[in-house]
Amino acid sequence: KLRLARLNAGPSATEVRLAEIAVDQAKNSLWGAQTARDAICGAGPGPACSSANSGVASAESAVIAAQARLDEVKTRKPSPEDLALAELEVQSAYSALQAAQYTAGYEAQVAQAKSAEREATIKAHETEVAHLEANLSRLETRLQQMRLVAPFAGTVVALSARAGDKVEPAQSLGILADTAEVGLEVTVSEAQLPEFAVGKEAQVVIDGFAAQKLVAKVARLPDKPAQEQSARTYAVRLAFAEGTKLPGPVGTGADVYLASAKKQVLVLPKGAVSQEGDRSFVAVPSGSGTRLVAVVVGVASATEMEIVSGLQEGAEVLLIEPTASTK
Template sequence: MGVAAIALLGAAYWGVRQWQGPQVPAVQVQAQPLVRTLQFSARVEANTRVGVGSTVVGRAAAVEVQEGSAVQTGQLLVLLEQDELQAALQQAQASVQQAQAQLRNVHSTSRISSQAQVAQAQASLKQAQADWARHQQLVAQGFLSQSALEEKRKSLDVAQAQLQAARAQAAASADDGAELKAAEAQVRHSEAVWQAAQAKLVQTRITAPGAGKVLRREVEPGQIVQPGTVLLELALEGPTLIVAQVDERFLDQLSEGQSATVVADAFASQRLAAKVLSIAPGVDAQRGSVEVKLTLDAPPPAFLREDMTVSVAVETGRVDPALVVPLEALHGAQVLVLQNGVATLQPVQIGLRTLEAVHIQSGLNAGDTVLLPPARVGQRVRPLLRSVP
């Protein structure tokens, strides 16, 4: 073949290429799954996190746990000094015993004694009445003076007063009497003081409110503790929560029950399945975020620790199968398709979007070639196919 022929063929090839237009990126529409995920950072939190402290002022005699210790319900955590409170308890016990003895005395000895005093007073009154009657007769007969009669009158008045006093004392020691009521009230008072002393002694034993783990220890033996001060922080057993602050712009994509994947940065090869548990009803105005809580589908692995930072990917949308094109292919609600070698606008209905791709609900068919920038409307182009992301 001569040089002229080769030149002619080259010119013809170049002319065809010019007529066909430049090469532009393109994708061939195929049905495939489209999944949209929302990714954010979160922290591991226990479902119940409590601070444990003392309800009384005291000195820590012993601290029985360390940070990271596992504890059971009722387990002793901190013991306060008890000497003074034990002495107060013994004193209260003695007061109870004394009050009970006094009550028994009222029930028995006092009642018997008061009844004897009434009988004696009645006898004395009877004798005084007899003396008074006899002296009246003697005075009337002139054997005694009027002054002697007055003395017997005084003795009669005294005997009557003594009987009234004895009867009052007997009434006081009766079942509904004032003395008995006072003795019973003293017993109740001393028992209340004893119970209060017992309660204070119990409060020197600071125990775990539930099974869990010690996160933080803020007390040492010998330290003076005050009511209201947190001595230990516990994470009680319960569902492990993944808590995140998510930008409010993505609130419309989230809903309770969505599936998610959790990955700890330090253990990236271990992916943990989770679900969205709750979405806070309010938005943090300062940060423009909403609190989202997730729970793990399975018990948490040992490496997952309180306050650990994790990465979360929530599946917020899925279409399977879907006709998918790259997001960059969109021109509003249209795409460029290759028709007879020419870039032609095609209206489409758009569905689920991700950061890279979009679901075309209608307007395209499987096998259509969609052109990507820099293709322009009406331009004759040659497609350079690539895969859909």
């Protein structure tokens, strides 16, 4: 300012133009510094932002100084020495402008690179987290598939495998029983099924406990056969009376005697009845030989079988001798 104060002569057009250029350059430098500062400080406060603000302040001072010199040039005529000094100052301001622009541009590039690197790091972490979550889900599913889960609450009453045994797919490992509701499943033939009705009473003798006769009722009839091969069979569910305690373990076999409204029941030893497919026959004397008579059987025990029809009371029946087979 002291040197410019000595400018007392009227300026030439070139001198005025140089001063105007200096002002324009100072303003451009200020604009560049402000743009760089906005880009840098937009990412958050820090050393880079402070440096950018300092650059803006310096550029503002340079604009004020250049404008003052322009005013002095227009109002006073500078001496050659003062003009040289003014030109030197303009050149110095121009160099400062270039340095500020370079610094601001470099810092903006660094800030942009850091921002891109930060975004890439975040994306990489998000990808890794998604991969780990998928792997965890897969392991949890595999663990769930490896667990043997009971289909209902109950007690294991029998085991056919021990820890360390090799097992095959669909292999039976034991028997799980719901001891809160112990029942009995009876396999009957298609001819015997009509004798069963829901609520009908039956006597049950557990194997090995012939002296104890338990009371049960038909609880459920099957919707379809349990076996569809040569002879259809049906699984009928019986329920014991409330409070019944089984003398033997769950899973033990038993004989079932179905209560009947019939006053008289025709019963034969099991050895007198033969089975061919789903048909039953008994052998009766015929002249000097025998002939087979088709009969309909009913309820059976371990030793006896009820004859529903096909045979009259008092008829003579022969026991069928079992035939040995050779291989």
